[in-house]
Every structure is written in structure tokens, then in C-alpha cells.
Amino acid sequence: MINPSDEFPLAPELCYLNHAAVAPWPRRAAEAVRRFAEENISLGARDYPAWLQVEKRLRERLQRLLNAPSTADVALVKNTSEALSFVAFGLDWRAGDQVVISDEEFPSNRIVWEALKPRGVEVVQVNLGGKDPEGALLDACGPRTRLLSISSVQFASGLRLDLPRLGAGCRAKNVLLCVDAIQQLGAQPLDVQSCDCAFAMADGHKWMLGPEGLGVFYCRSDLREQLALHEYGWHMLEHAGDYDRNDWQPARSARRFECGSPNMLGAMALEASLSLLEEVGMPQVAAQIEERVLQLQEGLQRIAGAQLHSPLNPARRAGILTFSLAGWDNQALFARLREQQVICAQRGKGIRLSPHFYTEPAVIERSLTVLAQLRQG
Structure with missing residues (x-):
């Protein structure tokens, strides 16, 4: 069994959701x-x-x-x-x-x-x-x-x-x-x-x-x-x-x-x-990524003013979820998220989030909490 924290000892304050850009290396x-x-x-x-x-x-x-x-x-x-x-x-x-x-x-x-x-x-x-x-x-x-x-x-x-x-x-x-x-x-x-x-x-x-x-x-x-x-x-x-x-x-x-x-x-x-x-096995990798993306999707849907720009059908996506937030310019939102240690990318119509199989659910929850707070001002 792979222990994600052993293979990916990322800084505890970091919410790394940027694998569609450049991924962290595993320890090995x-x-x-x-x-x-x-x-x-x-x-x-x-x-x-x-x-x-x-x-x-x-x-x-x-x-x-x-x-x-x-x-x-x-x-x-x-x-x-x-x-x-x-x-x-x-x-x-x-x-x-x-x-x-x-x-x-x-x-x-x-x-x-x-x-x-x-x-x-x-x-x-x-x-x-x-x-x-x-x-x-x-x-x-x-x-x-x-x-x-x-x-x-x-x-x-x-x-x-x-x-x-x-x-x-x-x-x-x-x-x-x-x-x-x-x-x-x-x-x-x-x-x-x-x-x-x-x-x-x-x-x-x-x-x-x-x-x-x-x-x-x-x-x-x-x-x-x-x-x-x-x-x-x-x-x-x-x-x-x-x-x-x-x-x-x-x-x-x-x-x-x-x-x-x-x-x-x-x-x-x-x-x-x-x-x-x-x-881990690619079927398991894919299943865990889908769980993480679904967690992000459901969390964003609970935030007033969040608009999703990615497919909601799991058969139509891999590990990417892109959104925008009412009241925020995408560039400004990207910069603020980076200040809050939520590592993502500005792409297309909004902010691109991309977790991997090892991404802890708690990391996603912290990221959603940051977004909810930013939305509330």
C-alpha cells in the first residue's frame, strides 16, 4: 500500500493542485x-x-x-x-x-x-x-x-x-x-x-x-x-x-x-x-483522481458565484477542473490563491485545478475553504 505522505512529503501549508502544469516528484x-x-x-x-x-x-x-x-x-x-x-x-x-x-x-x-x-x-x-x-x-x-x-x-x-x-x-x-x-x-x-x-x-x-x-x-x-x-x-x-x-x-x-x-x-x-x-495501477489512479475532482466540483457548487467551465460528466474529463468566481478577475484570483498556498494555474476561462491520485481530501477541503472565504470578501 502506497503512503502518499511518505512519497509526497509536501510542505504542510501547501495545497498543490497543479499537476496539469508541473507535478512534484515522488520521493523515490x-x-x-x-x-x-x-x-x-x-x-x-x-x-x-x-x-x-x-x-x-x-x-x-x-x-x-x-x-x-x-x-x-x-x-x-x-x-x-x-x-x-x-x-x-x-x-x-x-x-x-x-x-x-x-x-x-x-x-x-x-x-x-x-x-x-x-x-x-x-x-x-x-x-x-x-x-x-x-x-x-x-x-x-x-x-x-x-x-x-x-x-x-x-x-x-x-x-x-x-x-x-x-x-x-x-x-x-x-x-x-x-x-x-x-x-x-x-x-x-x-x-x-x-x-x-x-x-x-x-x-x-x-x-x-x-x-x-x-x-x-x-x-x-x-x-x-x-x-x-x-x-x-x-x-x-x-x-x-x-x-x-x-x-x-x-x-x-x-x-x-x-x-x-x-x-x-x-x-x-x-x-x-x-x-x-x-x-498503484492506472485504474486505481484514475478512480482516485476522479474522486478528488468530484470533491472539488461539489465543493465549488456550494460556493455562491463559482462557475464551472469543465465537463461535469466524469466520462468527459480526466484530472482538470476549471472555474471562475464572481467578483474576481481571474488573474487577481490566481495571485491571491498563490498567496494562500493554493498552487493552481490560470487557464482558459478561469482557474484550473488539477489534483492527482495522492492528493489528500483534506488538501482539497482547505482549498475550498480558502475560496469560500475569498468569495465572502
Whole structure:
């Protein structure tokens, strides 16, 4: 049984509700980094083969988290934007091709496609505010649409989309499905096979409880060689480590997207963090997050003047609840909450709260008490 206070010894006055931005590390991640630093200062890289075993375990944990067919389908990347760029500038676009996205995307999943304008690629933005957002996205996919790129959970509203439905719809239309999974992976189960994803990517520093600077890129095996490479180096070779070899070819696995030396420090931390999620189990993680979000929802609904901007249907959300408070400018409210040690974010139409599975109910109650007091003035 995981003891949250042991793994997350946060300052007692802190109400941390900001996992959709940057999450605290669990104790085991901090200890993994400490051990790695101590080993470096005393032994250098003497035991580098053991470090590679940690990286191997990390790939295996990410494969299981995504339900990817193989670790060969998983690349370790710097961040979500890098992985999206591999797709955007790897596909063989033709003038007149279209990319469909939503009108709520985080800039990472908008700018990268707009950057294709010089190649004649058109970006179609779809409003998700209707009763059937998946239907709206699929209806926008016409004969010129090559790819639908969508966040599985929208960063501001917290709207969670039906990925299996989108995957089936894209397959029927011969459209590739690209999923920015940063607001789902680690908070809700995600199965790239049942969703029929062509590509999926996420950073490790949010719901996966890891450090910034290390993420995952899933690329379906039949599409790997269809992405033109723009980064080259020793690490992305099929025979990496054979330094005297003159002939070379990119790795057949997704390692072809990893051009140079790995982020071993990040791997130590993220591997440890994912071990925690595996111990708890993603179904349990998702259930506990839903309990915390429901507690926030019910508490906010009791505060006069609080307006919710996130879906109330549990099937339509992951770990995000966004609200505004009558009589308060969002920026001013965000600043006051920070003063009161309620750590959150200002996003979209209001203030975004994002608890994780380990968040104690008492933390949520303290946050609601602060909000009720602010509302009363």
C-alpha cells in the first residue's frame, strides 16, 4: 500500500493542485536522482551498463503505460513539441493537404501545423463546444485531410475525447490520428492500439510525475520509415556503438528519432516515478483522481458565484477542473490563491485545478475553504 505522505512529503501549508502544469516528484524519484548524483561524484560512469538497464526499464514502463505493441515503438524525446515536430516535418505533405485540429489546442499542437503553411498545408480548426465534439472533428475530415491531431484532454477546459471513436473514424476516412496525450497519460489509462493511434506523445513532468526535459513518442511501426528524419547522430543508428563502421542506416526501431546521447538523469527520475504509478495501477489512479475532482466540483457548487467551465460528466474529463468566481478577475484570483498556498494555474476561462491520485481530501477541503472565504470578501 502506497503512503502518499511518505512519497509526497509536501510542505504542510501547501495545497498543490497543479499537476496539469508541473507535478512534484515522488520521493523515490528524488532518491533515484540523489543516488545517481552520488554515483557520479564518486565513480563517474564506471557502471554505465547499469544505467542503461534503468533506461531499458523506463522504455518497458512506457510501453505498458501506452499499451504499445513493443518497446521498439517508443522513443524517448525531449518534450511533446519535439515529437509533434517529428511528425509534422516528417510526413510527405503535398500542397492542398489538410490537418484538422480543435480550436482549444495548447500552442504546441497548433503552431507546429501552422508552420507547414509554406508547404501549402491548410490547418482546419474545429469548435468542440457542441454536444458531439468527436462528430464535429470527423465531419471536418474531408478528402484532402491527411491527419487529425488532437489533445486527448484539452488543457484549459479539461474536456476528454473518445479516442477509440476518433481512431475508428479516422481509419474509415484514411486519416492518420495523432494524439497529444500530455493531459491524459499518467492520469487515465491510454491504449494506443485500441485507439488506432498513428502517433502519440507526452511529456513526463505532468501526470507521470517526472522531471521536465524527458517525454515519450509513440510511432506506429508501419509509419516509422515514412517519417523523413531531420536529426542525425550516433545514437539513432541501427548499429549504434559500432564506432568503426562506415556504412550506416537509421535504427529500425523508434530509436531512429533519438539522435544523440540520452537524458540519463531524467531517465533515472522518470523510471522511478512510473514505478509508483504501476504499483498503484492506472485504474486505481484514475478512480482516485476522479474522486478528488468530484470533491472539488461539489465543493465549488456550494460556493455562491463559482462557475464551472469543465465537463461535469466524469466520462468527459480526466484530472482538470476549471472555474471562475464572481467578483474576481481571474488573474487577481490566481495571485491571491498563490498567496494562500493554493498552487493552481490560470487557464482558459478561469482557474484550473488539477489534483492527482495522492492528493489528500483534506488538501482539497482547505482549498475550498480558502475560496469560500475569498468569495465572502
